[in-house]
Amino acid sequence: MTHAEQDPEPDTRQPGLAIRNARLAWGDTMLMDGVSFSVRAGGWTCLLGESGVGKSTLLRTIAGLVAPIAPTEIVANGSSEFENQIAYMAQQDLLFPWLTAAQNVAAGARLRSEPVDDRRVHEILDRAGVAGRADARPAEMSGGERQRVALARTLMEERPIVLMDEPFSALDAITRMRLQDLAIELLADRTVLMVTHDPFEALRMAEKIHVLRRDGEVRATLVEPAGPPPRDPTDPALRETHGAIMTALGGAPAANRGPA
Amino acid sequence: MTYLRPLIVFAGLLSVWQAAVSVFAVAPFILPGPLAVLEVARERYDILAGHAAVTLTEILLGLVFGTLLGAGSALVMAYFRQARSWLLPVLVVSQAVPVFALAPVLVLWFGYGVAPKVAMATLIIYFPVTAAFYDGLRRTEPGWVDLARTMGASKAAILSRIRIPAALPAFSSGLRVAAAVAPIGAVVGEWVGSSAGLGYYMLLMNGRVQTDAMFAALLILAIMAVVIYFLIDAALRRLVSWQADVDPASLS
Numbered sequence: 001m002t003h004a005e006q007d008p009e010p011d012t013r014q015p016g017l018a019i020r021n022a023r024l025a026w027g028d029t030m031l032m033d034g035v036s037f038s039v040r041a042g043g044w045t046c047l048l049g050e051s052g053v054g055k056s057t058l059l060r061t062i063a064g065l066v067a068p069i070a071p072t073e074i075v076a077n078g079s080s081e082f083e084n085q086i087a088y089m090a091q092q093d094l095l096f097p098w099l100t101a102a103q104n105v106a107a108g109a110r111l112r113s114e115p116v117d118d119r120r121v122h123e124i125l126d127r128a129g130v131a132g133r134a135d136a137r138p139a140e141m142s143g144g145e146r147q148r149v150a151l152a153r154t155l156m157e158e159r160p161i162v163l164m165d166e167p168f169s170a171l172d173a174i175t176r177m178r179l180q181d182l183a184i185e186l187l188a189d190r191t192v193l194m195v196t197h198d199p200f201e202a203l204r205m206a207e208k209i210h211v212l213r214r215d216g217e218v219r220a221t222l223v224e225p226a227g228p229p230p231r232d233p234t235d236p237a238l239r240e241t242h243g244a245i246m247t248a249l250g251g252a253p254a255a256n257r258g259p260a
Numbered sequence: 261m262t263y264l265r266p267l268i269v270f271a272g273l274l275s276v277w278q279a280a281v282s283v284f285a286v287a288p289f290i291l292p293g294p295l296a297v298l299e300v301a302r303e304r305y306d307i308l309a310g311h312a313a314v315t316l317t318e319i320l321l322g323l324v325f326g327t328l329l330g331a332g333s334a335l336v337m338a339y340f341r342q343a344r345s346w347l348l349p350v351l352v353v354s355q356a357v358p359v360f361a362l363a364p365v366l367v368l369w370f371g372y373g374v375a376p377k378v379a380m381a382t383l384i385i386y387f388p389v390t391a392a393f394y395d396g397l398r399r400t401e402p403g404w405v406d407l408a409r410t411m412g413a414s415k416a417a418i419l420s421r422i423r424i425p426a427a428l429p430a431f432s433s434g435l436r437v438a439a440a441v442a443p444i445g446a447v448v449g450e451w452v453g454s455s456a457g458l459g460y461y462m463l464l465m466n467g468r469v470q471t472d473a474m475f476a477a478l479l480i481l482a483i484m485a486v487v488i489y490f491l492i493d494a495a496l497r498r499l500v501s502w503q504a505d506v507d508p509a510s511l512s
Contacts, residue, residue, distance in 0.1 A: 065406050088410040094403045098425045098502040111413035111421055137502050157411065 016041030016191035017062070017161060020073040024054045024061065031057060032218035037210045041077070044184065044192045044229060046202035049212030050249065055195045056165050062193070063088045063163050076161060087159035091166040093150040095138040101125065101149045102134040108157050121156065127186060128152040144175040148182070155186055162187055164194040168201065177233075180205055184230050199245045203238055205229050211248045221248045292472035301476040307461075312480050314457040318374055318446040319488065322381020326438060329382065330389030331431070338397035339419055355387040360448050367453040377449030377457070384445035385438035392437070396430025397423050429503050432496040439492040443485040 017039035024031040031054035039045040049055045060066045062074055063086055076082035095104045105125060106116040125131050128148045130141075138146055147167065154162060167183070168176045184205060196202050202209045209223040225231065225241045232238070274294045280286070281293035288296060301308060333351065336343045359380065366376040400423045408418045450459025458477045465473040 060406070063406075063410050065409060084412060086410060088407060090403050090407070092403055094401070094407050096404065096422070096425070098428075098500075107407075108411040111408050111411050111417050113417065139502065 016043065016077065017193060018073075018075040019058070019062065020075070021071045022058060022061070022074075023069045023072050024057050025069060026054075026057070032212075035212070035218055035220050037220045037222070039191060039193045040208065041191050042189060043207045044187075044194070044205055046206035046209045047193060047195045047212060048199060048202045048209050048245065048249070049197065049218075050214075051197060053212045053214055053218055055197075055212055059163050059165050059193065059195045062086070082161070085159050086161045086163060087154045087157040089150060089154045089162065089164045089167045091169055093138070093143075093146040095146055095149060095153075097138050100135050100137055101130060101141070101145075101152075104138070104149055105152045105156050107153055124152045124155050125149070128155070129182065143171055144179065147171060147175075147179055151179070151183060151186060159190075161191045161193070164192065166196055166198075167194070169196070169198065176201075177204075181230050199242055199249070200233065203241055203245070204231050204233060209245065211245060213249055215250065223248065289469045289471045292475055296472045297475040297479060300470075300472045301479060304473065304476065308458075308476060308480055311456060311458045311461045311477065312484065314374065315377075315443075315446055315450065315459065315481065316484060318377040318449070318457065319381060319442045319484070321374070321378040322445055323385065323438060323442050323488075323492075325378065326382040326385035326442070327389055327435060330386050330434070330438075331393055333386075333390045334393035334397055334431075335419075335424075337394050338423065339415075351387065351390055354383065355391075359383045359445070363449055363452040366449065372453050372455055376452075377446045377454070380449035381442045381445035385442050388437040388441070389431075389434040392434025393427055393431040396427030399430075400426050428500045432500055435496060436489070436493060439489045440485070443481060443488070447481065 018036075019038070020036045021033075022035040023033045035058075037047075047055045047058065057066060061068050061072065064083065065088075068074060074080060076085055095101075096107065099107070102118075102121050102125065103110065105121050106118075109116045122131065122134060125134055128151055130145055130148045130152065133141060133145055133149070136145075138149075141149070147170075150167070164183075168179050171179060180201065194202075194205065203225050206229060207224070209225070211221040211223055212218055213221065223241065223245055226237055227235075278293045278295060281291060292300075333347055337347050362383065363376070363380055366379050370376040370379060397419075404422050404426070405418055408422055413421070446457070447459035447462075450457040451463060454460040458481045462474050462477045465471070465477065
């Protein structure tokens with residue numbers, strides 16, 4: 001079930017997202033070049049890699065926040081024009097401290113000067129498990145509550161593609177696990193691409209994991225854990241895949257390598 | 261108790277002042293005691309009130325114009341990249357030229373009335389307001405702007421709905437400084453040339469060696485400045501009530 005191999009040529013069928021020949025640079029430094037992978041429509045895909053490999057920059061490029069460098073090609077649902085199809089969720093909750101939770105959930109509509117559907121705001125807050133905090137300001141909420149509101153705001157946007165940049169990494173282990181489950185439940189019908197540096201998070205949540213590893217140059221390796229997410233962290237099969245990922249990341253047991 | 265403590269300190273200082281004057285028998289034209297000052301303030305209440313009204317008008321108008329001008333400049337600089345290179349030097353020069361040195365020129369241009377004093381107060385608060393607000397507008401959390409861009413927000417919406425509210429705490433700091441220095445501008449303007457106002461009255465009494473009346477005018481000026489500061493401070497606290505107030509002394 002688990003196979004770690006070079007991602008084959010991007011699918012010719014219509015994927016949710018296809019990234020071809022991604023080239024990223026930070027100033028004059030080349031971060032990655034010629035990285036290709038695809039994200040299945042309606043599925044949960046993780047981009048896993050160590051810090052500094054360029055995964056966040058890649059996500060920001062897909063989100064349209066960083067101008068892509070030729071020959072990078074990003075195709076969503078068969079088209080390279082997908083401006084209004086993406087919702088973006090970052091590591092910080094990015095809630096506006098002067099707005100209440102309900103107002104923050106409606107931030108997109110407010111920013112576009114569109115009418116706010118209050119009934120829907122409260123329904124989504126309820127689904128995110130923070131219905132009782134609608135009128136609270138971010139400063140009065142816990143980290144978990146704030147990230148729930150951020151998740152509700154992402155949901156409110158009704159975009160088919162959701163890009164997440166380590167959205168749960170600032171939370172404690174238990175809160176993180178609850179929010180992972182909640183995110184999988186709430187974003188079930190969306191195409192999700194999540195960046196993470198935590199192999200366990202990727203294993204719990206993703207159908208497909210693209211492991212980005214710098215080995216001379218950055219390359220993507222596909223790992224597909226067995227079974228549907230969210231997976232049980234105590235499952236022995238998961239541990240085995242975990243080992244495969246650690247090997248793919250270059251973190252194999254010390255016996256096989258020289259001193260770190 | 262919070263309000264009582266400054267009062268106790270104040271009363272203590274006044275007692276020391278009165279005691280010093282009594283014990284060392286200081287000549288009243290050098291330093292009148294606080295009781296003598298209060299006595300004069302009571303006697304000349306109507307004269308002082310008339311001068312205070314003039315000075316208050318100057319301070320408030322200066323605050324309004326300086327704040328509008330400062331906030332406007334900061335917004336223009338934050339929104340238009342080209343405007344920055346034109347306005348920033350003006351801003352720096354407005355601070356580098358000692359505003360007090362301009363006072364005689366302002367009186368020459370605007371006459372002896374309220375106008376040159378308002379201009380002085382405006383000039384003196386223009387820099388702190390502009391600098392603080394512009395700084396706040398520049399330091400918007402980049403993540404907020406990214407989020408807004410993925411949500412399809414226009415540049416104008418990002419300014420009005422994110423950058424301005426986010427800059428309000430910085431703007432408040434600038435406005436607090438402005439509230440504290442605006443009275444200085446008005447009084448210096450009065451010293452250079454005027455026929456009314458507390459600054460004018462102080463100079464007049466100085467010439468007549470009525471030091472107690474001078475101190476009475478100073479007392480009223482101080483009370484006005486403190487009241488203006490606390491009113492503005494209270495209003496600003498309401499404006500940015502969402503900002504968590506952290507007392508640095510409570511962090512260890």
